Amino acid sequence: MATGREGYFSDYVVTRPDKAGMRDLFYLLYDGDLYRNNTVDCPEGTGIAEISRRWLIFVSVTAQKTLLILKEPVVWFGSKVEFMANLLSVNHGLGALIWNYLRGQAVIPRRNSSSFRSAVDFFDDRVELDPDISPEDGRYLANLSIMAAKLAYENEAHIRRTVIDLWRMEFLGFFDCWNDYENQLTTRAFMFCDKRRRPELVVVAFRGTEVFNTAQWSVDMDISWYDIPGVGKVHGGFMKALGLQKAGGWPKEVNQAEGHPPFAYYAIREELKAGLRQNPEAKFLVTGHSLGGALAVLFPAVLSLHEEEEMLQRLEGVYTFGQPRVGDENLAAFLSKHLDGSPPRYQRFVYCNDVVPRLPYDDSTLLFKHFGACLYYDAWYRGTIMEEEPNKNYFSPLYVIPKYANAAWELLRGLLIGRIKGLAYRESWAMTTLRFLGLAIPGLPPHLPYDYVNSMRLTKTSLLQERAPPFVSPR
Numbered sequence: 001m002a003t004g005r006e007g008y009f010s011d012y013v014v015t016r017p018d019k020a021g022m023r024d025l026f027y028l029l030y031d032g033d034l035y036r037n038n039t040v041d042c043p044e045g046t047g048i049a050e051i052s053r054r055w056l057i058f059v060s061v062t063a064q065k066t067l068l069i070l071k072e073p074v075v076w077f078g079s080k081v082e083f084m085a086n087l088l089s090v091n092h093g094l095g096a097l098i099w100n101y102l103r104g105q106a107v108i109p110r111r112n113s114s115s116f117r118s119a120v121d122f123f124d125d126r127v128e129l130d131p132d133i134s135p136e137d138g139r140y141l142a143n144l145s146i147m148a149a150k151l152a153y154e155n156e157a158h159i160r161r162t163v164i165d166l167w168r169m170e171f172l173g174f175f176d177c178w179n180d181y182e183n184q185l186t187t188r189a190f191m192f193c194d195k196r197r198r199p200e201l202v203v204v205a206f207r208g209t210e211v212f213n214t215a216q217w218s219v220d221m222d223i224s225w226y227d228i229p230g231v232g233k234v235h236g237g238f239m240k241a242l243g244l245q246k247a248g249g250w251p252k253e254v255n256q257a258e259g260h261p262p263f264a265y266y267a268i269r270e271e272l273k274a275g276l277r278q279n280p281e282a283k284f285l286v287t288g289h290s291l292g293g294a295l296a297v298l299f300p301a302v303l304s305l306h307e308e309e310e311m312l313q314r315l316e317g318v319y320t321f322g323q324p325r326v327g328d329e330n331l332a333a334f335l336s337k338h339l340d341g342s343p344p345r346y347q348r349f350v351y352c353n354d355v356v357p358r359l360p361y362d363d364s365t366l367l368f369k370h371f372g373a374c375l376y377y378d379a380w381y382r383g384t385i386m387e388e389e390p391n392k393n394y395f396s397p398l399y400v401i402p403k404y405a406n407a408a409w410e411l412l413r414g415l416l417i418g419r420i421k422g423l424a425y426r427e428s429w430a431m432t433t434l435r436f437l438g439l440a441i442p443g444l445p446p447h448l449p450y451d452y453v454n455s456m457r458l459t460k461t462s463l464l465q466e467r468a469p470p471f472v473s474p475r
Contacts (some may be wrong), residue, residue, distance in 0.1 A: 008249025011227035014041040014236055015057065015063035017218070025061060028054050056361055060223045067218040078119065078212020083109065084090035085122050085430075090115060114157040119211040120432045121154065124450040127162050130457050135197040140283065142347065143456045145319035148205035149289035151192060152451040156205065163192045170195060172202065173271050177264035180246045185217075187241045187264045187295065191271060199317060200283040204268055204299070208290030208330075209356070216291055220324050223360045225367065231305055232330030235360070235365050237354040238294040242302065251305045264295070269311075276314055283316040289449055291357055293323030295330050297346065301331065304338050312338050321452045324359045325368040332371030339372065346372040350389045351451045352379050352410075353403050355443030377455040379406045379413070394443055407442035410451075411435040417454075425454060 013034065020039040027041050032054065040399060047099055048054055062325065085108035091097035100106040104237070105429045109116050111347060126147075133143050150160055156174040163171040172191040179186040185219040188207040193200055209216040212396035228250070236244075241453055243263030256268050273330040286297035297318050350357045360368045370388060376384050376395050414435050418426025427435075432451055438445035445451075 005011070006158070007445065008245070008247070008357065009045065009226045009228075012225065013046065013238070014224040014226075015039065015061050015069055016041055017061050020061050020065065021211065024060055028058050028061075035182075057223065058218050059296075060185065060221055060360070061301055063221045064218040065388065067214040070214045074212050074214045078210075081212070082117075083111075084117055085119075086116055089117065089122075099443040112155055112157060112162040116155060116158060118155075119430075120150065120449060123428060123448050124150065124453060125428060126424065126453060133457070135194070139190075139456065140197075141317060141350070141459070142272060144203065144448065145205075145285065145287040146289070146321055146452050146456050148190075148192075148203050149208065149287050149292055149321055150190065150453065152207040152288065152292055153210065156190075159190050160335055163190075166195075167192075168196075169193060172275060174245060175262060175264060175267050175271075177243065177267060178261040179240055180244065181240045182262070185261055187353055188266060189268060189292075191268065191275075193275070199283055200277050200279055200411050202272065202282055202284040204284065204286045204296075206264075206288035206292035206295040206299075207219040207287075208288055208292035213344065219291065220356055220359050221258065224395040225327070229303065231301065231334050232332070233300070234298065234331055235294065235324075235326050235368070238298055238324075238326055239256065240325045241291070242295050242298055250305055265299060268299070269303070269308070273311065276311065283314045284311075285316045285319065287319045287321075288323070289321040290447065291319030291322070293348075293414060294326050296320050296464070297323065297348075298326055300338060301327075301335055302335065306353075315339075315345060317347060319347045319349070321349045321449065322351065322354050322356050322447050323348055323375075324356050325362060325370055327369070328367040329369050329371070332369065335371070336371075344373055347375060348372050348456070349375045349377070351377045351455055352446045353391070353394075353399075353406055353443050354446040354451075356447050357389055358392060358443075361393055377459065379409055379449075379450075381453065381458045404439070406437040407435070407445070410438065410445065422458040 016039060019284045024038040026414070028037055031037070032049045034040050034042050034048055035044050039057065052198060059235050069326070088094060090107045091100050097106060124132055124164050129147055133139050150163055159174060160171050163169050170193040171236045174192055175189045177187040189204060190202050191202060193202050207441060209220060219237035219241070222235070225233040226236050226239065227233045243265035245254060254263060256262070272284055277282065284300050287298040288294070297320055300315060300318060335346070357370070362368050374386050374389050375383060376389050377387055414427040414432055425448070431448070434448070436446045
């Protein structure tokens, strides 16, 4: 429980699954005095009378505790799965691996090598940009953004090789960044320059939620927030990942000890400034998938807080894919001053039944709201602009049958699409396996980048952007 300030902030509610016991959780259901409960940190005297809101906190903390308990075994399991998948990949299959082993020539994958692939890459191994979409095409930015967001899951060597050798672009930097609250490296991003486009475009891509990192999944389930004066209430976990300072909140500058790992926002901002100074005509774009999308939209929010007007004038856009909710309606109003336009500079893409954009929960008892136009794609990859994706909290009984019907269709579609659309769209064995899991949990397979890549390539996104409404505030 908290008795004063959470560092810099005086108004906040921060869930504490690491501290909460079963007694605290059940006590939460019948006592509205939050400040007396170990389940949350909050200022003295904070209370919530509505049982519905306390129930959602109960569900959130219970889910987070479960995911954190699973963290170590899932990470261990995931590392073995990734290693074995890479072992088979670099040796060109099981038969070749056995033959290479018998000859003493088996290739052992190294995690920091350019050939090592993340779990995300085994679900969708496309790395080349679509050759049919040129920089002059209205669909180009969305396609470049989703490919960069997908590439952000890979290691530095893999990213560098792809950007330089395959995309023929300039690699500008890789960022492995510190989380002041978790005391570990949690946030990754990379930066590159597309010189084919005029004006030149610098792209920052944040890594999203890793497949086998349940601690990151628990952040998506979190409903913690901090109230930034003049900005609004913002998701606590996402701000921490971006570089929130434990003692000072969001100072304009930070003094880091020599050798200390960088904080994401500050390191990327300084690198961007340097690059933009060298090329006065260049603009920049920020993108990310999942958690990376949340960081992408909060990056210009902190730039705005620090009154970095010159940088914001050169912001081409913020493109997010499968992004969770990041704040309240006041944050939306604050960001609208800088991201509005025609078409809007903030493009939030949602594919079908992806569960993550429906998190954290949004109803009359909670404050998390999406804002900006939603570019929604259904299971046929047909795009529509709307204020909010259908079934906004995922669990509506009205959508149970459609969700499972869509999951069955996606499985069938995955078996056929390679024959219909060409080899570039053929689903991998890993993606097909996940489609079967989707018959039980239909919101998981749609969250992976695969369907977002297909949506950007197979629909006329340029028409959607031309018709995009101005910045939409949450209802």
